[in-house]
Amino acid sequence: MNAGPIKDLGRTFDRVADAYDEGRPGYPDEVYRALGEVTGVDLDGATVVDVGAGTGIMTRGLRARGARVVAVDPGEPMLARLVSRSAADQQAGGGAGEDAPVAAVLADGNVLPLAGEAAHLVMYAQSWHWLDPVLSIAEARRVLRPGGSIAGCWNFHHASQAEWLADYEARLAQAVPTYWGPAVEEWSVPPIASAFEVVEERWIPWTRLVGIEHFLLDLRSHSYMAALSKERADELVDRQRVELRAAFPEGVLSVPMRAYLAVGR
Numbered sequence: 001m002n003a004g005p006i007k008d009l010g011r012t013f014d015r016v017a018d019a020y021d022e023g024r025p026g027y028p029d030e031v032y033r034a035l036g037e038v039t040g041v042d043l044d045g046a047t048v049v050d051v052g053a054g055t056g057i058m059t060r061g062l063r064a065r066g067a068r069v070v071a072v073d074p075g076e077p078m079l080a081r082l083v084s085r086s087a088a089d090q091q092a093g094g095g096a097g098e099d100a101p102v103a104a105v106l107a108d109g110n111v112l113p114l115a116g117e118a119a120h121l122v123m124y125a126q127s128w129h130w131l132d133p134v135l136s137i138a139e140a141r142r143v144l145r146p147g148g149s150i151a152g153c154w155n156f157h158h159a160s161q162a163e164w165l166a167d168y169e170a171r172l173a174q175a176v177p178t179y180w181g182p183a184v185e186e187w188s189v190p191p192i193a194s195a196f197e198v199v200e201e202r203w204i205p206w207t208r209l210v211g212i213e214h215f216l217l218d219l220r221s222h223s224y225m226a227a228l229s230k231e232r233a234d235e236l237v238d239r240q241r242v243e244l245r246a247a248f249p250e251g252v253l254s255v256p257m258r259a260y261l262a263v264g265r
């Protein structure tokens with residue numbers, strides 16, 4: 001469904017949609033468990049609006065747990081991957097939420113082309129910081145049923161837990177002008193919690209086991225990398241590859257991660 005002409009939204013990720021789709025990690029089970037626990041929403045059968053759904057990492061996790069998901073994103077290349085992957089899941093006969101095609105809406109999350117009071121949950125996975133902080137939450141409240149919840153979640157490198165990872169982030173901070181992450185002193189989680197009346201926050205540590213090339217694809221999918229010229233991005237990826245291979249000749253990384261979840265109304 002196309003909600004009409006979209007301004008230049010979501011364009012950053014258009015350039016790195018393949019790397020995003022292949023390289024980014026999913027969210028650990030504990031995020032979905034905590035989401036159900038904190039919101040009181042049983043994901044099985046719930047209607048969830050996944051705003052800034054991208055290639056569908058969170059959408060797929062929700063559908064596998066039985067949710068009916070309306071996936072909203074203004075980036076056509078990102079959403080195209082979400083649709084094709086969800087169709088494959090449906091064919092493979094996955095979870096209860098995967099027995100119907102995913103509802104994918106090409107739209108700005110600040111102006112949702114959705115009916116009011118329809119959703120049990122509005123989800124921003126790794127996306128709310130791309131939206132207008134006031135308009136987005138007003139829209140979320142409009143589309144929520146009474147008693148529904150809004151949730152934001154983000155996956156982060158837990159850089160202070162491993163020296164190699166802190167060094168990796170420091171190299172990015174030094175080389176990429178628009179880098180924003182744990183190596184920047186004033187870096188913090190997006191302030192979604194301050195937009196809520198009632199809020200509960202959780203930090204969920206987990207470990208990502210990943211091959212170096214896969215990890216470098218993840219690197220390429222970040223907006224600060226998409227902002228670089230191809231030559232500059234290649235150079236930086238090559239440098240990171242050399243350092244990582246020297247530290248981990250077997251080619252596998254154990255990456256300390258932490259997911260942040262904030263839920264409110």
Ligand SMILES: C[S@@+](CC[C@H](N)C(=O)[O-])C[C@H]1O[C@@H](n2cnc3c(N)ncnc32)[C@H](O)[C@@H]1O
Binds near residue numbers: 053054057058130132
């Ligand atoms: C970092 S990606 C997150 C994708 C996915 N939710 C995930 O968990 O990996 C951010 C997404 O927000 C989308 N986005 C940017 N501006 C937006 C807006 N105004 N409304 C909705 N989505 C937006 C981008 O197109 C992109 O797909």
